[in-house]
Structures are given as structure tokens and as C-alpha cells.
Amino acid sequence: MKKIVIAALSVVLTSIALGYEIHHPNLKSAYADAENAIQHIHAAQAANKGVEFGGHADLALEALKHVEQELIEGDKYNDAHHK
Helix, strand or coil, X not given: CHXXXXXXXXXXXXXXXXXCCCCCHHHHHHHHHHHXXXXXXXXXXXXXXXXXXXXXXXXXXXXXXXXXXXXXXXXXXXXXXXX
């Protein structure tokens, strides 16, 4: 059940993120790095054929999705206060 909730949250946050383009170059780069880390974790999970690293990989995925959302919010704030 926890995996389903985390996966659903991941999809929602990704959908939100896809609707916004980050403008600040450093935040855009940080977002790309977080997305790259997410892909590496998914690859590690797939390579381990379902072994979920004691739930820690899912927690890391959740944290990285939160990082992505915070980067988007930070960029929105920057846009609103520096133009």
C-alpha cells in the first residue's frame, strides 16, 4: 500500500513539475540533477528485481520529488520578486 501511495505522489508531483519551466539556470540544473538521481534509483530497483532496499529507496524517491517541487516553488518566488 505504501508503494502505491508513494508512486501516486510521484506521478502527481511530476505532472505538476511538467507544467512549469524553471527559469533560473542554477535551479534548472539542480532540478535536472534530482531527476537524474530519481532515474538512477529506479534503475537500481529494477536491477535488484524487486528488492526495495528496505524501503529506503522509496523514501529517497519521495524526498527527491519533494526537492523538485521546492525548486519549482523557489523559482516561482524568484520570478515574482526579481522582475
